[in-house]
Amino acid sequence: MKKIIYSIVYALCLFCFTSCEYDNYEAPAETFKGTVIDKTTGKGFQTEAGDGGVRFKMLELSWSNNPTPWYFTCKQDGQFQDTKVFEGNYNITPLGAFVPFVQTDNTGKITKDESLTIDIKGTVTHEFKVDPFLAVSWVGEPVANSNSTISTQIKIERGTTDPNFQQNCIDVYLYVNYSSPYVGNNNYDSRYSVHLSGTDANNAVGKTITLTTPVLPGNRIYYVRAGARIDYSVDGSRRYNYNEPKQVKAS
Amino acid sequence: MKIAKYILCLFFIFNISSCINMDIPPMNVVQDKDVFGTSNGISSYMARLYSCLPIEDFRYTPTRLFNHFWLVNPPSCITGEGLSRDMGGASSENVDNKIFSDLYVLIRNCNYFLETIDQYKDNYTEKELNNWKGEAYFVRAVTYHALAKRYGGVPLVNSVLKYPEQPVDQLNVPRSSEEEVWNAVSADFDNAISLLSETNQRGRATKWAAYAFKSRAMLYAGSIAKYNQIQLFDSKNGNKRVCGMDASLAQGFFQQAYDAAKAVEGHHDLYMKDWKAGDLTAQYTNYLNLFSDAASTEAIFVKEYSYPESVHGYDAYNVPAQCKGANGYSSEISPTLDYVEMFDGLPKDSKGHLDVYNADGTYKLYNNTMDLFATAEPRLRATVILPGDQFKGESIEIRRGIYVGKDDAETGKINRLLPEGNTSRYENYVNVGGKTLIISSSNANQTAYTLHDGTKMNPAGASGYFTGDGTCALSGFTIRKWLNESTPKALVLENRATQPWIEMRYAEVLLTRAEAAAELASLGKTDYQNDAYSCIDKIRNRAGATLLSSSEKSSVSSFISAVRKERRKELGFENKTWWDMKRWRVADKEQQNTRYYTLMPFYADYASKYFFDIRWDERGNTYTFDTRWYYQQIPGNAISTSNNLIIQNPGY
Numbered sequence: 047m048k049k050i051i052y053s054i055v056y057a058l059c060l061f062c063f064t065s066c067e068y069d070n071y072e073a074p075a076e077t078f079k080g081t082v083i084d085k086t087t088g089k090g091f092q093t094e095a096g097d098g099g100v101r102f103k104m105l106e107l108s109w110s111n112n113p114t115p116w117y118f119t120c121k122q123d124g125q126f127q128d129t130k131v132f133e134g135n136y137n138i139t140p141l142g143a144f145v146p147f148v149q150t151d152n153t154g155k156i157t158k159d160e161s162l163t164i165d166i167k168g169t170v171t172h173e174f175k176v177d178p179f180l181a182v183s184w185v186g187e188p189v190a191n192s193n194s195t196i197s198t199q200i201k202i203e204r205g206t207t208d209p210n211f212q213q214n215c216i217d218v219y220l221y222v223n224y225s226s227p228y229v230g231n232n233n234y235d236s237r238y239s240v241h242l243s244g245t246d247a248n249n250a251v252g253k254t255i256t257l258t259t260p261v262l263p264g265n266r267i268y269y270v271r272a273g274a275r276i277d278y279s280v281d282g283s284r285r286y287n288y289n290e291p292k293q294v295k296a297s
Numbered sequence: 298m299k300i301a302k303y304i305l306c307l308f309f310i311f312n313i314s315s316c317i318n319m320d321i322p323p324m325n326v327v328q329d330k331d332v333f334g335t336s337n338g339i340s341s342y343m344a345r346l347y348s349c350l351p352i353e354d355f356r357y358t359p360t361r362l363f364n365h366f367w368l369v370n371p372p373s374c375i376t377g378e379g380l381s382r383d384m385g386g387a388s389s390e391n392v393d394n395k396i397f398s399d400l401y402v403l404i405r406n407c408n409y410f411l412e413t414i415d416q417y418k419d420n421y422t423e424k425e426l427n428n429w430k431g432e433a434y435f436v437r438a439v440t441y442h443a444l445a446k447r448y449g450g451v452p453l454v455n456s457v458l459k460y461p462e463q464p465v466d467q468l469n470v471p472r473s474s475e476e477e478v479w480n481a482v483s484a485d486f487d488n489a490i491s492l493l494s495e496t497n498q499r500g501r502a503t504k505w506a507a508y509a510f511k512s513r514a515m516l517y518a519g520s521i522a523k524y525n526q527i528q529l530f531d532s533k534n535g536n537k538r539v540c541g542m543d544a545s546l547a548q549g550f551f552q553q554a555y556d557a558a559k560a561v562e563g564h565h566d567l568y569m570k571d572w573k574a575g576d577l578t579a580q581y582t583n584y585l586n587l588f589s590d591a592a593s594t595e596a597i598f599v600k601e602y603s604y605p606e607s608v609h610g611y612d613a614y615n616v617p618a619q620c621k622g623a624n625g626y627s628s629e630i631s632p633t634l635d636y637v638e639m640f641d642g643l644p645k646d647s648k649g650h651l652d653v654y655n656a657d658g659t660y661k662l663y664n665n666t667m668d669l670f671a672t673a674e675p676r677l678r679a680t681v682i683l684p685g686d687q688f689k690g691e692s693i694e695i696r697r698g699i700y701v702g703k704d705d706a707e708t709g710k711i712n713r714l715l716p717e718g719n720t721s722r723y724e725n726y727v728n729v730g731g732k733t734l735i736i737s738s739s740n741a742n743q744t745a746y747t748l749h750d751g752t753k754m755n756p757a758g759a760s761g762y763f764t765g766d767g768t769c770a771l772s773g774f775t776i777r778k779w780l781n782e783s784t785p786k787a788l789v790l791e792n793r794a795t796q797p798w799i800e801m802r803y804a805e806v807l808l809t810r811a812e813a814a815a816e817l818a819s820l821g822k823t824d825y826q827n828d829a830y831s832c833i834d835k836i837r838n839r840a841g842a843t844l845l846s847s848s849e850k851s852s853v854s855s856f857i858s859a860v861r862k863e864r865r866k867e868l869g870f871e872n873k874t875w876w877d878m879k880r881w882r883v884a885d886k887e888q889q890n891t892r893y894y895t896l897m898p899f900y901a902d903y904a905s906k907y908f909f910d911i912r913w914d915e916r917g918n919t920y921t922f923d924t925r926w927y928y929q930q931i932p933g934n935a936i937s938t939s940n941n942l943i944i945q946n947p948g949y
Binding site for chain 2: 097098101112113114115150152153154155156231234235236237239241243260277278279281282283284
């Protein structure tokens with residue numbers, strides 16, 4: 047009887063300890079960073095944080111030529127940094143409100159492929175230069191009026207001459223919030239923001255327009271920023287082009 | 298030795314006898330012949346197909362999906378039709394592998410039926426056989442429609458896949474193009490139409506149901522071809538366009554939608570049993586009864602429930618707070634003022650809002666909250682419980698609070714409590730010397746307030762608004778559509794309600810016919826325009842609404858908006874609107890940090906009258922539709938189990 051018990055205990059020990067062998071991969075530690083540069087300004091591409099802004103489609107080709115893509119997103123000012131990338135060979139396509147790096151015709155045939163294929167090891171820095179659909183810029187500084195409104199002058203121009211991306215401008219917004227400089231379509235107060243749509247939005251292209259907020263509850267700091275988009279979907283969303291956010295103290 | 302011989306004999310007897318019929322099917326497993334060999338067996342097979350049919354009925358919510366008992370996240374409260382304490386904003390459906398996998402199980406069951414039934418054809422008449430096959434095609438078509446409206450092009454699997462007999466690479470099926478899927482839906486409905494009988498057991502498909510569902514599906518497909526702009530190609534599979542279709546296909550789909558809708562004419566009709574011309578009350582009763590009269594000719598396809606086997610809890614979750622049952626739930630859906638204002642018969646100001654303010658900005662005063670709605674369109678009253686209207690024999694009391702300002706009330710000149718567009722709570726704002734002028738209640742256990750004349754009144758109505766909990770009429774309105782008024786309070790319980798869900802009714806067929814005709818007109822084919830006008834007027838006439846105006850008929854685009862508005866009014870709270878907003882591709886424009894309006898009734902103590910305040914949803918919620926949701930996220934499991942052959946939709 048004892049013998050049986052002992053042999054069971056030995057067998058158990060044997061099984062228990064063999065499973066304890068250290069069996070793990072290194073955590074991802076490589077860094078991929080850089081800036082998305084707006085060719086019209088030469089500065090960082092203005093966008094919004096999160097999925098509605100700029101996303102990088104990452105295909106890791108080291109193991110398979112048919113990998114499941116993973117994504118990470120860009121900061122509001124066009125800078126990006128991912129410090130947890132596995133070492134390997136990647137195909138990278140930025141997706142945002144700019145002329146797509148990979149284009150297909152209406153049968154799905156790839157007509158242009160400027161995606162980046164690169165080995166990521168250590169720290170890799172890259173600049174993506176992009177043609178925005180629309181170049182949105184400030185004309186002068188926003189003005190706090192005495193009646194507790196804010197007036198802004200904005201210029202919206204085409205950022206590309208490519209005829210495939212000259213769709214109508216369908217929405218122009220003056221986004222306003224009072225919470226943070228992270229203002230945009232992802233974070234604005236619909237009570238105070240100004241919206242042009244339809245022909246009003248399309249007519250705004252190429253001119254300097256003045257947008258004035260409704261009366262604001264006054265005497266505090268607001269963040270304002272203009273955004274506009276054309277009738278073209280990138281990666282499932284019609285994405286906005288922006289100018290840089292500004293801080294204004296309403297009277 | 299004799300004994301040895303006996304043993305030998307016995308040995309042979311057992312051996313030989315045991316060798317007979319060892320190869321029989323297992324007795325404890327139901328065999329094909331048991332199911333397909335008798336009509337009872339087939340009934341049970343059909344019961345399974347129908348019970349799994351993906352329709353957004355009483356037991357569907359975007360959060361918990363199909364056939365779930367817990368209904369606290371109503372689908373109508375992500376579209377702006379209603380507000381719900383449990384739905385704080387716009388949302389898409391929960392990403393759950395259940396949809397993908399369950400629907401393919403259902404498709405497999407249809408395929409299995411179609412491939413097997415012919416082996417048993419000698420047991421049945423041809424008519425029976427055809428009808429059953431037609432039902433299987435019908436279920437399969439409805440299922441592919443449910444997949445295509447969510448994901449675009451999906452794998453088409455129209456035969457039973459055999460595992461492990463078939464190699465794995467035959468079992469992994471990539472996505473078909475969206476066009477192929479809609480064409481497959483159309484073909485399946487055509488098969489169903491030619492095979493199904495004109496009548497069938499209630500709750501099962503008829504020829505007319507197949508026509509009606511086909512018109513719904515083709516209208517969806519046509520709208521995608523016309524309005525969608527998202528495209529996705531599957532480069533690993535011959536560059537098939539799995540999201541989006543060529544705009545040139547729109548006309549064909551709309552034509553199919555029109556023809557199928559037209560075919561139902563004469564076989565079903567609008568419910569008009571209790572309707573009387575010019576009689577608002579009769580029209581209201583008629584509209585209510587259309588949902589409860591089992592013999593209604595309007596119902597084309599119905600999902601039945603029965604206690605205790607198959608039940609829902611719509612009443613328990615949605616009755617007004619003052620009628621709540623023992624589970625303590627109530628008023629899950631509160632229709633927004635935006636929804637209410639679409640209806641006719643209401644006094645409107647120049648901006649199209651309810652006219653509750655005088656020209657000088659003060660409130661209009663009313664003796665009774667229902668005075669404002671005296672001439673309201675009967676359909677509105679039958680859809681929404683208005684403040685003060687009757688339900689289950691009692692007046693549904695909805696009041697935000699009591700206004701105790703004295704001087705202004707005595708002269709009848711009460712100024713707006715909050716500036717227009719203000720989102721703060723009344724209690725924070727309306728005060729004099731730190732003391733609020735609004736007396737309100739935080740929940741249903743109220744302390745009566747003594748009015749200036751000495752009488753007592755609860756600050757809030759018995760059905761709300763309560764400032765502390767959301768179990769009340771959040772918008773100033775509460776839902777009436779689908780509620781069963783004859784249920785006694787003791788039976789207003791979860792899992793106790795059994796009123797049927799009318800998934801397809803003739804009004805939708807008329808709306809589809811009108812919309813398809815209007816869209817065809819926009820593409821240059823104006824043959825059906827007058828027919829479309831009469832479809833809409835037929836619905837408006839029954840509803841007690843104003844008939845089409847000349848401005849609505851003045852251009853194709855204004856007529857399209859009239860049809861869409863009619864659809865949202867007629868089919869509100871029937872879980873169709875979200876899909877309409879999606880196929881029209883308007884959801885992202887409509888819901889961009891959008892706030893919805895509510896109507897808050899107050900009692901002014903010193904005026905002894907009521908007034909109404911229009912304001913944004915007091916909870917401060919905003920609704921934003923993410924354009925990616927036009928094509929929903931394919932569950933990760935579906936992708937990984939296909940060896941990455943199924944590709945993800947854009948943006949996820």
